[in-house]
Amino acid sequence: MKVNQILMSGIAVLAAxxxxxxxxxxxxxxxxxxxxxxxxxxxxxxxxxEPSCAKAHATPITTEAVVTGEGNTLENVVVYxxxxxxxxxxxxxxxxxxxxxxxxxxxxxxxxxxxxxxKVVNEDQTSHNIHPLAKANREWNKSQPPGSPAFTEKFDKxxxxxxxxxxxxxxxxxxxxxxxxxxSVTAGxxxxxxxxxxxxxxxxxxxxxxxxTQTQDVTITGSETKTISFVFKAKPY
Amino acid sequence: MNTKVPSKWVLWLSALAILALPSAAAAQESxxxxxxxxxxxxxxLYRRFCIGCHGPRGDGQGENAPYVTPQPRNxxxxxxxxxxxxxxxxxxxxxLFNAVTxxxxxxxxxxxxxxxxxxxADLVAYIKTFSERWKNEKPGTPIEVPAETxxxxxxxxxxxxxxQKLECWKCHGPEGRGDGPSASTLTDxxxxxxxxxxFSVGTRFKCGTTNQDLYKIFITGVxxxxxxxxxxxxxxxxxxxLVHYLRTLQVTRKGPESEFMKAKGGSTKAADKSxx
Amino acid sequence: xxFRASKETGNMRAVHSxxxxxxxxxxxxxxxxxxxxxxxxxxxxxxRKYGLPCSACHEAWPKLNNFGQTFKDNGYQLGNDRDAPIWxxxxxxxxxxxxxxxxxxxxxxxxxxxxxxxxxxxxQGITTHGFDLSGMDMLTxxxxxxxxxxxxxxxxxxxxAFHFESASVRFSNLLKTSWLNAKVGxxxxxxxxxxxxxxxxxxxxxxxxxxxxxxAGDYQASGDPNFVGFGLGDNQLGVEVSGHSKNDYTxxxxxxxxxxxxxxxxxxxxxxxxxxxxxxxxNAGSMGLQRVGAYAYVGQAPTxxxxxxxxxxxxxxxxxxxxxxxxxxxxxxxxxxDFTTMFMHGSESAYLYSGTPAGxxxxxxxxxxxxxxxWVETHYTVNPQLIIxxxxxVIRMSQQxxxxxxxxxxxxxxxxxxxxxxxxxxxxxxxxxxxEYSRVRQRGTxxxxxxxxxxxxxxxxxxxxx
Numbered sequence: 014m015k016v017n018q019i020l021m022s023g024i025a026v027l028a029a030x031x032x033x034x035x036x037x038x039x040x041x042x043x044x045x046x047x048x049x050x051x052x053x054x055x056x057x058x059x060x061x062x063e064p065s066c067a068k069a070h071a072t073p074i075t076t077e078a079v080v081t082g083e084g085n086t087l088e089n090v091v092v093y094x095x096x097x098x099x100x101x102x103x104x105x106x107x108x109x110x111x112x113x114x115x116x117x118x119x120x121x122x123x124x125x126x127x128x129x130x131x132k133v134v135n136e137d138q139t140s141h142n143i144h145p146l147a148k149a150n151r152e153w154n155k156s157q158p159p160g161s162p163a164f165t166e167k168f169d170k171x172x173x174x175x176x177x178x179x180x181x182x183x184x185x186x187x188x189x190x191x192x193x194x195x196x197s198v199t200a201g202x203x204x205x206x207x208x209x210x211x212x213x214x215x216x217x218x219x220x221x222x223x224x225x226t227q228t229q230d231v232t233i234t235g236s237e238t239k240t241i242s243f244v245f246k247a248k249p250y
Numbered sequence: 251m252n253t254k255v256p257s258k259w260v261l262w263l264s265a266l267a268i269l270a271l272p273s274a275a276a277a278q279e280s281x282x283x284x285x286x287x288x289x290x291x292x293x294x295l296y297r298r299f300c301i302g303c304h305g306p307r308g309d310g311q312g313e314n315a316p317y318v319t320p321q322p323r324n325x326x327x328x329x330x331x332x333x334x335x336x337x338x339x340x341x342x343x344x345x346l347f348n349a350v351t352x353x354x355x356x357x358x359x360x361x362x363x364x365x366x367x368x369x370x371a372d373l374v375a376y377i378k379t380f381s382e383r384w385k386n387e388k389p390g391t392p393i394e395v396p397a398e399t400x401x402x403x404x405x406x407x408x409x410x411x412x413x414q415k416l417e418c419w420k421c422h423g424p425e426g427r428g429d430g431p432s433a434s435t436l437t438d439x440x441x442x443x444x445x446x447x448x449f450s451v452g453t454r455f456k457c458g459t460t461n462q463d464l465y466k467i468f469i470t471g472v473x474x475x476x477x478x479x480x481x482x483x484x485x486x487x488x489x490x491x492l493v494h495y496l497r498t499l500q501v502t503r504k505g506p507e508s509e510f511m512k513a514k515g516g517s518t519k520a521a522d523k524s525x526x
Numbered sequence: 527x528x529f530r531a532s533k534e535t536g537n538m539r540a541v542h543s544x545x546x547x548x549x550x551x552x553x554x555x556x557x558x559x560x561x562x563x564x565x566x567x568x569x570x571x572x573x574r575k576y577g578l579p580c581s582a583c584h585e586a587w588p589k590l591n592n593f594g595q596t597f598k599d600n601g602y603q604l605g606n607d608r609d610a611p612i613w614x615x616x617x618x619x620x621x622x623x624x625x626x627x628x629x630x631x632x633x634x635x636x637x638x639x640x641x642x643x644x645x646x647x648x649x650q651g652i653t654t655h656g657f658d659l660s661g662m663d664m665l666t667x668x669x670x671x672x673x674x675x676x677x678x679x680x681x682x683x684x685x686x687a688f689h690f691e692s693a694s695v696r697f698s699n700l701l702k703t704s705w706l707n708a709k710v711g712x713x714x715x716x717x718x719x720x721x722x723x724x725x726x727x728x729x730x731x732x733x734x735x736x737x738x739x740x741x742a743g744d745y746q747a748s749g750d751p752n753f754v755g756f757g758l759g760d761n762q763l764g765v766e767v768s769g770h771s772k773n774d775y776t777x778x779x780x781x782x783x784x785x786x787x788x789x790x791x792x793x794x795x796x797x798x799x800x801x802x803x804x805x806x807x808x809n810a811g812s813m814g815l816q817r818v819g820a821y822a823y824v825g826q827a828p829t830x831x832x833x834x835x836x837x838x839x840x841x842x843x844x845x846x847x848x849x850x851x852x853x854x855x856x857x858x859x860x861x862x863x864d865f866t867t868m869f870m871h872g873s874e875s876a877y878l879y880s881g882t883p884a885g886x887x888x889x890x891x892x893x894x895x896x897x898x899x900x901w902v903e904t905h906y907t908v909n910p911q912l913i914i915x916x917x918x919x920v921i922r923m924s925q926q927x928x929x930x931x932x933x934x935x936x937x938x939x940x941x942x943x944x945x946x947x948x949x950x951x952x953x954x955x956x957x958x959x960x961x962e963y964s965r966v967r968q969r970g971t972x973x974x975x976x977x978x979x980x981x982x983x984x985x986x987x988x989x990x991x992x
Contacts, residue, residue, distance in 0.1 A: 062431045140417035142478035146439050152329045153338025154471050156478040158416050164482055179476030180420045182435035291812070298581040298910045299593070302573075302953045314577030314953055353606060358577055360604035363773045364596040366809045453607050 040233035043206040044240050046090045046199050046219055050247035052079045053223075058183045065138040066116035066181075076183065077121045078223050079247070086203025087245060089122045090221045091173075091189045093196035094207065095228065097215035102194040104129035108165055111186065113141045113157070118176070118186035122222070124198050126191050127169060134163045141181065145174045145188055154179075173220060187222050219243040280343040280375035285367055287343075292376025295369055300377075303358060308380030318358045321440055328381035329439065329474040332457035337471040337479035339390025340383060346374045348458075355454040393469055393481065395462050399490040401510050409495025412488055416480065421446040426499030439474045446476075449499035464493050569665050570991055571620040572597075573953035576604060580956050581910035585864075586946060587956050587991075588723040589905070589913075592807070592815050595718075596774040601675040601698030601707060602668055610672045620668035626960070628987025631655035632729055635980045636972035649974045659684040660727070660987070663691065673698040677713065690790070692761055705769035712763045712788060716779035716803045718819055719855050719866055721759040725905065725915050728985035731942030731964025734759055734901065735919050736870050741895040741927050742936030742971050744874075745881030752794055752831050752838060753881060754787040758823060758851050758870075762788045762799070775807040777819075785826050785846070792841035799825035805855075814859030822852040830883045845884030849874035853900075862907050869900040879927035895927035899938075911951055916943035937969040946989070956991040 055075035060067040080088040108130035112119045116137060125131055133143050135157040144154040149170040157164070168174070171192040178184040189196070197205035207217070210233045218228045224245040231239050280287035296304075303322035305312035310324035323330070332349050333341040341349075350370050353361035362370055378384040399405060413419060413426075421436060423429040426449030438444040447455065457467050469489060471479030484492065497507035573580055580587045583594025590598065603609040611618075632654050639650040661684050667677040674697055681691035694711030698704075714722050721734050737759030740747045746755035764783030770776060785797035805819025828843025853870035873896040877884050880892040899921035906914045919940040926935060944962030965982040972979040 140420065142476065144476065144478065148327065151338035152327075152439060152473055153336075154473060154476070154478040155337060156416065156471075156480045156483055158483050161483045179436055179478075180417065180432050182432065294909070298579070302577050302579040302582070312577075318577055353604070356607050358606070358608065360576070360578075360597075360606060362593065364591075364593040366811075366815055368809075368812050 039209050039211045040236055041206060041208045041238040042210060042215070042217060042231050042233070042241060043204070043238060044092075044242045046087045046092065046203045046205065046221075046243045046245070047085045048081065048087050048224070048245045048247040049085065051249040052081060052247040053249055055079065060116055060183075063116055063139055063181060069115035069137075074115075074117065076185075077117075078185070079221075080121065080201075082201040082203055084203075086199070086201065087221065087224075088199055088201050088203065089120075090199040090203070090205070090219050090243070090245075091122070091124050091191075091196060092199065092205040092207065092217060092219045092243070093124075093189075093191055094193050094210075095216050095218040097213050098193040098195050098210075102126060102192070104167075105194075108132040110134060110163075111188075113137055113143075113178070113184075116141075116178075116181050116184060118184060120198075122187045122189060122198060124189040124191060124196055125168075126194060127171060128167050130165045130167055131188065132163050132165050133157065135159065135161065139180075141178045141184070143176065144179055145176045147172060147174045150174060150190065173222075175222075189220070217241065219245075221245060224248075278375060278379065280347070280371050280378065282343050282347045282367070282371050282374070285371040287368070287371030287373070287375035289372070289375040289379050291369075292372035292374070295365075295373050296376050299362070299365075300373070304377075308377060314358075319442070320357055320438065320444065321442055322358070324440075325377045325380035327474075328383045331472045331474055332467075333390070333470050333473065334392040334466055335390025335470060336393060336481055337473055340387055342389045342392060343371075343374055345389075346377065347371060350374060352458065354456045357456070393466065394486075395465050396486045396490075398461055398493075399487055401494050401506055403514060405491045405494045406498060406507065406511070407495075408488065409491035409493070412484065412492045413495055416483065416492075421476065422449065426450060426496065436476045438476070444475055449496060450501050452500040452502035461490075461493050461497070464496060465489055468492065569620075569622045569667055570953075570955050571622045571665070571667065572602065575614065575618065575620070575668070577953050579910075579951050579953045580948075581951055585905070586725070586907055586910065586913035587948065587958065589725055590720070590723055592774055596770075599707075599768070599770045599774055599777065600704065601673060601696050602677075603673070603675070603698065607672075609669050611669060612671075620666050622665045622991050623662065624665065624956075624989070624991035625662045626660035626727060626987045626989040627657070628660065628727075628960075628985055629655070629657050630728060630986070631984040633982045636974050636977040638973035647974075649972075649977070655984075665991075670695075677711075703769075704772055707768050709766045709768070710764075712761050712790075713766065714761050715758060715781065715801055715823070716766060716768060716777075717758065717821070718777070718803070718805050718817065718857065719868055725903075725913070725946065726917065726942050726944060726962055726964065727960055727987060727989065728942070728944075728962045728964045728983035730940065730966045730981055730983040731917070731944070731962055731985075734868075735938055735940050735966065736868065736899040736901065736921060739872065739897070739899065739921055739938070741874075741879065741897060741923060742968065743928060743931065744879050744895070746827075746874075746878055748881065750881065752828075752843065753878070754789055754794060754827065756787050756825055756827070756849060756851075756874075760788045762801075763790070764798075766801075775809075775815075776805075778802075778804045783825075785828075794831070794841065794843040795826075795828050795846070796841065796843065797826045797828065797846045799823065810859070813861060814864070815857075816859060817857040818854065819856075820852075820854040822850065824848070824850045827878055829877045829881070830885075845877075847875035847877040847884055849878060864905050864907070866903040866905075867900070868903075870898070872897050872899070874927075876927065889928075891929040893925060893927065893929055895923065896925040897921060897923045897936075901940075911948040912945065914945045917941070932970055935970040938966065940964070940966045944985070954992075956989075958989040960985065960987045960989045 057073045057075050082088060104126045109123055109125045110132040111123045112134040114136045135141055138159045140156060140158040142154055142156045149172040150168045168190040172190050174188040176186040176188055195207045197207055199205050212233050214232045216228055216230055218226055220226045227243050229241050231241060278289040301312055302314050303312040303318055304310055308325035310322040315322050330341045333345050335341055347370055350362050350373055353359050419430050420432045421430045428446045428448030433446050436444050455463060455467060457463055468480045471477055494507050497505050498511050583590060583597055585591040635651045636649050637652045638647050641648045662682045664680045669675045676695050677692050679692040680688050682688045692713055694709050694713040696709040698707045700706040721737050726732050738757035740755055746753040762783040764781050766779055766781035768779035781801040783799045785795040785799050786793055801823045803821040805817055807815050807817040810816050826846035826848050828845055829847050830845030831838045832842040833839060851870055851872045856867045858865040873894055876888050876892045876894045879895050880889050882888050901917055901919035903917040921938040923936055942964040947959045962985040967978055967980040969978050
């Protein structure tokens with residue numbers, strides 16, 4: 014076992030070194046994610062069973078399975094390099110945070126790297142349980158009553174993990190655990206940017222919780238910016 | 251040394267042996283106290299006893315799985331309900347052995363106590379071969395269960411406050427009848443409907459019968475179900491208070507807690523008055 | 527079978543009548559107890575209810591393993607608060623049917639046959655063979671409510687005549703302890719080595735001779751309906767209190783039974799018998815579970831029958847005379863190989879043996895017969911789908927019921943071997959290809975005076991239960 018560990022840490026050191034060389038400069042892939050067709054109408058959420066959360070929303074809120082912007086842009090799409098990027102990127106030291114606020118997950122989707130810390134915060138006056146329904150990673154389920162401190166967790170395998178709060182069945186999120194450090198989550202304008210790509214051939218994948226995945230191949234030769242776009246077919250149901 | 255095997259091969263082979271043997275052997279065995287279970291023996295026993303529900307591949311898709319509620323455990327996913335270890339970690343061999351021995355009340359999984367301890371240990375060793383996780387991960391560290399505190403009015407009342415504060419009632423209901431506001435919406439990790447435990451019926455818990463078992467259930471959570479772990483949010487002493495209160499919700503069960511309540515005048519309300 | 531034996535001889539029209547009846551009597555003594563065909567409690571209704579394969583409860587169907595024995599001893603409950611019928615699909619019916627279409631060959635060496643050429647009785651062997659049916663068992667069993675279970679087995683012989691082989695209600699876990707259970711009705715005696723779950727099926731091998739043995743020449747086997755005889759393998763009517771440890775390692779039972787060998791309508795008796803059993807299992811690590819036990823049956827049967835001048839008044843037998851069976855047994859596991867060892871000592875009153883009313887003078891030479899017997903049965907369970915088995919059974923008279931008899935008169939040796947192959951193993955139905963040879967030799971009981979009688983059976987059948 015000891016030999017095993019030494020070997021493993023050796024590989025880790027090597028990987029870190031390659032990353033350090035590859036990181037700055039290089040080309041950029043950017044673009045926009047849109048949809049065509051009619052996306053499903055998002056249903057209003059009835060929070061009457063949880064008055065403390067209902068109070069937090071001046072206007073009724075809806076589910077967030079599909080969130081769109083002006084010009085048919087699609088929010089909450091994870092765009093990442095699924096092939097071509099050097100593997101074994103070390104996780105950044107800073108944690109990403111997901112906050113339970115008004116019985117919603119903020120942000121709705123969290124992308125993070127393998128072994129990067131995820132900080133879970135509860136700002137509500139009610140208990141939540143955070144239950145990532147992981148398959149490749151460990152499935153855990155933790156209670157977080159109001160006023161309890163934030164906790165951190167890590168995931169050690171690449172996976173799109175659906176997350177729910179069993180107490181509040183409308184609460185859904187996704188933890189997008191990435192092997193690569195090259196990923197971007199679209200905001201309201203549907204835009205994404207993957208900078209600092211050394212020359213090479215890449216497969217870019219866009220993932221959406223309702224519409225699945227799309228891929229495109231891109232070749233970077235120098236420090237140019239390649240623009241690509243993804244168009245998802247929206248289904249009205 | 252007059253050998254024809256090149257020395258570098260010897261080195262390679264011994265290196266391989268060191269790398270491969272411990273993990274492979276550990277995954278093929280189980281250790282429960284002085285017992286060592288062997289997957290090779292467990293395989294035959296699995297075929298004899300378990301295959302109808304858990305299936306030949308251990309994925310919980312045996313020929314009877316469609317008729318079994320709740321669904322048989324999927325050993326490939328390696329998520330286990332009853333553990334002494336923190337949420338998300340693999341259970342210990344003892345945890346699995348105890349589960350096989352105890353069975354799961356209100357499910358199709360019977361108690362296999364009529365099998366010899368050796369047979370049960372062999373089965374534990376075999377079901378660990380279905381998931382790679384047993385090769386790549388170590389079981390979690392068992393949580394510590396401190397000595398139980400005394401059953402007092404204060405303890406029971408504090409437990410009741412915790413039941414409110416931690417919002418156990420959201421699922422389990424204000425009187426522990428399994429009828430909380432979220433109860434009807436609950437699903438397990440396979441999207442199958444699941445009901446929260448109804449304390450008033452007083453049946454055995456799936457994960458054991460003792461106060462220590464009850465302590466472990468809410469501290470470690472019941473993985474694969476909506477029941478989360480409260481390990482980070484409840485202190486050991488408070489956890490015992492909650493245990494004492496939960497026992498009083500099992501109104502049909504005779505136990506020191508309910509006896510205590512009876513002696514104090516019956517209801518928690520009476521206890522409230524004397525306690526405050 | 528008795529029926530078959532009479533038919534076979536009956537078909538030979540020229541049989542001299544007196545010899546015919548004596549051959550009949552011998553056949554009755556030898557095989558009389560086989561009238562009640564062993565019913566086997568292998569019940570796919572349970573497998574269907576719980577989703578467990580047959581092999582979970584049966585070492586090889588129908589032989590129980592400790593898990594199945596515990597399930598039975600818990601009153602057909604797994605103990606998960608899901609046993610009561612209220613938890614079952616409304617369409618679920620706890621019924622299983624068992625039958626065994628077969629081909630068999632029966633041989634007997636020293637039979638008495640009339641020879642028209644010489645107008646005399648000659649000593650001749652007889653062999654018959656052909657396709658045949660076994661009897662049929664309808665096994666219905668299950669729970670009526672938590673801790674109340676039932677077993678009802680209407681059983682037909684191979685001509686469709688029904689009787690109630692078993693019919694009992696059981697109250698389990700009285701006082702919330704597995705140490706106290708009670709059963710009322712007609713049931714198999716609490717024999718750990720159960721003849722109802724015997725692994726052999728042929729005419730000669732399909733029963734434990736010892737469980738039905740009556741000494742050669744016993745009046746109780748003469749066909750007099752007032753003398754019903756006794757067999758430890760016969761289901762009896764009564765009440766049984768039993769208990770066991772949680773894992774079933776320790777077991778006991780005490781039963782009080784009507785003294786009429788399980789016959790309904792109180793045909794003869796106003797007495798009661800007692801049966802006691804105890805067994806203890808030991809865990810021998812990877813070898814498996816070893817069990818030893820002891821049993822004792824003390825019974826009585828009437829010898830005087832009140833009449834209305836012509837007919838016997840039913841149930842009004844008096845002048846009870848004693849009989850008993852006692853012994854011990856072991857079940858030994860060496861991984862896939864297991865042995866069942868059985869010892870029995872039996873005895874009965876000289877009045878019963880000779881059919882003499884109590885208090886009257888015994889016929890000359892009549893005395894209480896005593897005998898010892900035992901067997902070793904070996905199973906090699908290759909896997910849950912194939913079991914190879916053999917049994918050697920011995921019965922020796924230690925005291926003849928008639929001092930004029932030869933000391934070895936009625937001694938019996940029985941050898942059986944075979945295998946059962948289960949082509950599939952599911953929790954829906956049981957199916958086995960069964961092949962067996964069996965041979966029984968009894969001293970001095972040939973219809974030809976002074977000769978031994980050896981009978982043999984070859985059996986090939988498809989044993990199915992659904």
